[in-house]
Every structure is written in structure tokens, then in C-alpha cells.
Amino acid sequence: MSFKLHKLLPISAAVVAFAGMATTACADQVVKIGHVGPLTGGSAHLGKDNENGARLAIEEINAKGLTINGQKITLVLDAQDDAADPRQATQVAQKLVDDKVVAVVGHLNSGASIPASKIYSDAGIVQISPSSTNPAYTLQGFKTTYRVVATDAQQGPALANYAAKNLNVKTVAVVDDSTAYGQGLANEFEKTAKALGLKVMSHDATNDKAVDFRAILTKIKGENPDAIMYGGMDATGGPFAKQARQLGLRAKVLSGDGVCTESLAQLAGAAAGNVVCSQAGMAVERMDGGAQFAAKYTQRFGHPIEFDAPFTYDAVYIVVDAMKRANSTEPSKVLAKIAGTDYKGVTGQTTFDAKGDLQHGVISLYDYKDGKKTLVDVMKM
Template identity: 80%
Template sequence: MKFNMQRPLPIAAATVLFATMANHALADQTVKIGHVAPLTGQIAHLGKDNENGARLAVEEINKKGLVIGGQKITLVLDTQDDAADPRTATQVAQNLVDDHVVAIVGHLNSGTSIPASKIYSDAGIVQISPSATNPVLTQQGFKTTYRLVATDAQQGPALANYAAKNLGVKSVAIVDDATAYGQGLANEFEKSVKALGLTVVSHDATNDKAVDFRAILTKIKGENPDAIMYGGMDATGGPFAKQAKQLGLRAKMLAGDGLCTENLTDLAGAATDNVICSQAGLALEKMPAGKAFQQKYEARFHQPILIYAPFTYEAVYIIVDAMKRADSTDPAKILAKMPSTDYTGVLGETTFDSKGDLKHGVISLYNYKAGKKTLLDVVNM
């Protein structure tokens, strides 16, 4: 009897075909997460810090391996520059929608986050801002909008209370940079100090491109307030503080998180020793995994964390957590899981209220000692 030794071949061929099909089915699916911040302009250093945090998270997740719906996922950070400009922000927001990102980490500023939020809402894509503090962002009724920091409605009172109770301030001059962030924070601070019985001697506006503040400061010197509150970013707040010291103003300078950075010493020089500022989130040294994050960040980027990199890092992980719970990379299914977020990471536990704000906001207060940013107090809101 003659055996046909060729008969097993179809089985082998089928096995190869099946393996090829299986490998094809398990091939990487590329999933884009958008990130937006100012990468050019006066506050590009803050934007790059935010981008670095998000990039570190994406790199870590890819290294560990991510499987959603039985398919291996490779994350790609689709990063865009809004130059801290509201009009540019809406353009890059539409670019990200057109790029089919599944979620957005950004924007950095309130003035860019607010106009961009409608575009993300219309597209049904989750937006998590790591640093926008103007209350309006989450008061628009959009189901897509979230943030990982406390709001100016909490930051303003925290600054005002500290000034009144710890510094003994009785009178204050207020200056803002006329942006959604700076003006919003200044207005919340003004409401709070008036409620505490303090005198607001003046409220002036400059702009976020200004470099010379001597006219405003000379007027304020004549008003002789106990403190000056500046609503704006470090790029303008640093020179503002420096020029106040040069003009011999005795007043303490109060400011929010836009100014409260590690870069302030380079911008304000010795005037930092007169600054007290707030950050709308937990201090790095108080974060449960803050030290470990700091070591990873500095090893990867060879520079110190400026302020909100831990928050962008966490935002990426929160998006991926929603993706895992949905077992899908569909933006609509990711969005559906966001309200039930209960994620524990670098920042501690993150849960959101019905508007997309943190259920438990925290304000950290700092001063500068010999140019070094130093934690003063943590206020739970």
C-alpha cells in the first residue's frame, strides 16, 4: 500500500494561515490622545512641562503593554501648540477632532480651554484640563469637560483668607492681565477680600504681553496698600514683582498658580522673597506618589518639574482607565465611563462631581525662601 506523504500539507498550510490571521488580528491598533498647551510664546516653558508629563505617561503605558477589546493598543500623543491664544486654540481643537483622537489632555490656560471645550463637546470627545481654573469651564453644561485642579472660586478665597488671617492685610490693590484666567482669579479674590472686610484700594488691568508695569506700580505706591494681588502668569508676574521691588513698594505680593512656578526666581530675582502664591492642586511633596514621579520625570527629561506635569501625567492614566473600563477605544464609550471615575494615582484619589470638577479640591500655598519655592500650607476645599 502506497502512502501519500503530501496529505498533511493542507493541514500545515491551514495552521500557517490561521497563525497569520491571528497575528494580523492581534496587530497593534494605534490610538491617539491629544495634548494641547502653549509650546511657543511667553509661557512655552509651562506648556512644555505639561506636554512632558503627558508624554511620560504614554511612554510608560506603551512599555507596559495595553490590551483593549482583545487588541494590543499603542498610544500616540498628538500634541498641538495653541500659543495661549483663544483663536488658535479653537483651530487646533478642530485639528485634533479631525485627527480622530479619542480624548484630549488640555488646554493649559482657561482662556484657551473654554473656547476649545465647545468643539470637543460637539464632537463628543473627553477633555481633561490639567490646569485651567476659571469656574466657567465646567459651568457650560458640557458632558465632555473635566479638570484635575480646584477652581478660582476656591483659589481666590484661599489666598484672601491667608492674607487676612496670617499676614494681617487690611488693604489690597489688585492687578490682572485681562485674560480669562487672570481676570477670573482676580475677581474671585476681590469678592473674597471684600467679604472679609478688607479694603480694595484699586483694581487695574494690564495684558498678558506687557513688560513695563511702572506706571501702574507708581500709582499703587501712592495708594500704599498692605498687599498687591496679581492675576496672571509667571512671564508677566515675574517682571511685575521685580519692578515693584525696584520702585520700593513695601506691599506683599499675592498671586495664583500661573505665577507660582519654579521659574519665578529667574524672572523676578530677589523679589520672589516678597511673593506668596497659590497652586490649585496638591503640592508635589504631598502627593502620595509625588517623589517617585519626580524621579521618573527628571530622569527622562533632565529638568525639574515646573508645576502641572503630574496632572497631565495623571490625565492620560485616567483616560486609559476609562478606556479599560469601557473595554473600548470608542470616544463615546470612553466618555460614558468618565462620570464613574475613581482613580488612585500620583495625585491620590480622583473622583468628579456632575460638572466635571473634582469632588475634593485642594489649594496649596507657597512662599519663596532665598529664591526656592517652599510650601506654606495646604487648604482642603
């Protein structure tokens, strides 16, 4: 009896070992794609919207099945919170590098994307921002830096042109929140406004944590401008518009995509009706796959998109498209294929110029009628 057991043990061990090897050989390779945006603070709802878009893409790709170079792949979203803070952005960027992500979709804010981009560049990892619009982001000479939206060099002029030609604005006051995004957008607007012959009455700065704008607005009320340009996010832009209304200012409040969200109607209340804002991309309702995407998003997450979710969704698919063309999940090989991207997704056709900017950008303009965000114009740049 003991002899038979002795003879069988090596055979059993061999069978178990072989089974383990077979399981290992058949196991999917886990590939991480990073996503970064503010998940805490005043812009957390926008960061979560971006994350949801990326998550939806990854869930779809995994459900369909992905094979690269003969190996089955399971994608994992490595989602991080930068709180829209430049210092925290660099910390989470380093964490994603240490986590060995193949690519990063993010950050949301220009003020976070710009400092983080140096870390991704040093690591040779592609970074595709779905929403950072400051031109400086792609003017640093990094080969890793891309975006899938238009820039403030397009958005600011579009706002100024619309104000002058459609709203008959002759005089304007400018306010920014002192961030890379808010200041950059306000400066681009001001430059074009002056070129169009608009009189810029003043340019004031606040900060992205401000809640009381009455001192600045009281000063502006004395200037009596036709419009006020606000460079910032909706968490401050909503109260800014509301306080302007409370002080009796009749000037239109102009702003960019940071303010131009579904949430603004709640943040500004009735004052949202006095806001005209731009977004650095095609309106969802004008996207070829926009209606279908919006329905999928709402079904999956239980609420409508804010705006940028389709861009994070497409950015994930662009990374996977590069992986397929590279036939590799190595970051350096994926990066090498990104520049040649020619991808048709929900947001339209994506190709990049030599800097990593989106070619053929589009600016959409909105106002808020009866608390509902409403498309009023689209400008192709």
C-alpha cells in the same frame, strides 16, 4: 520547469497573502490621546511641562502593555501648540477632532480651554484640563468637560483668607492680565477680600503680553497697600514683582498658580522673596507618589517639574482607566465612563462632581525663600 513554476506561483502568493493577514491581525491598534498647551510664547515652559507629564504616562503604559477588548493597543500622544491664544486653541481643537483622538488632555490656560471646549463637546470627545481653573470652564453645560485641579472659586478665597489671617493684610490693590484666567482669579480674590473686610484700594488691568508695569505700579505706590494681588502668568508676574521692588513698594505680591512656578525665582530675581502664591492642587511634596514621580520626571527630561506635570500624567491614566472600564477605544464609550471615575494616582484620589469639577480640591500656598519655592500651607476645600 516552467510547468513547476506555474504551479508554485499561486501557492507562493497564497502564503504571502496569509502572512500579510497574520501580520495585520497581530498589529497593535494605534490610539491617539491629544494634548494641548502653549509650546510657544511666554508660557511655553509651562506647556512643555504639561506635555512631558502626559508623555511620561503614555511611555509607561506602552512599556507595560495595554489590551482593550482583546486588542493590543499602542498609545500615541498627539501634541499641539495653542500658544495660549483662544483663536489658535479652537484651530488645534478641530485638528485633534480630525485626527480622531479618543480624548484630549488640555488645554493649560482657561482662556484656551473655554473656547476649545465647544468643539470637543460637538464631537463628543472628553476634555480633561490639568490646569484650567476659571469656574466658567465647567459651567457651560457640556458633558465632555472635566478638570483635575481645584477652581479659582476656591483658589481666590484661599489666597484672600491667607493674606488676611496669616499676613495681616488690611489693604490691597488688584491687577489682572485681562485673560479669562487672570481676570477670573483676581475677581474671586477681590470678592472674598471684601467679604473679609479688607479694603480694596483699586483694580487695574494690563495684558498678558505686557513687559512694563511701572505706570500701574507707580499709581499703586501712592495708594500704599499692604499687598498687591496679581492675576496672570509667571512670564508677566515675574517682571511685575521685580518692577514693584525696583520702585520701592514693600507690599507683598499675591498670585495664583499661573505665577507659582519653579521658574518664578529666575523671572523675578530677588523680588521672588516678596511673593506669596497659590496652586490649585496638592503640593508635589505632599502627594503620596510625588517624590517618586518627581524623580522619574527629572531622570526622563533632565530638569525638575514646574507644577502641573503630575496632573497631566494622572489625566492620561484616567483616560486609560475609562477605556478599560468601557472595554473600548470609541470616544463615546470612553466619555460615558469618565463621570464614574474613582482613580487613585500621583495627585491623589480623583472623582468628579456633576459639572466635571474635581471633588475635594486642595489649595497649596507657597513663598520663595532664598530663591527656592517653599510650601507654607495647605487648605482643603
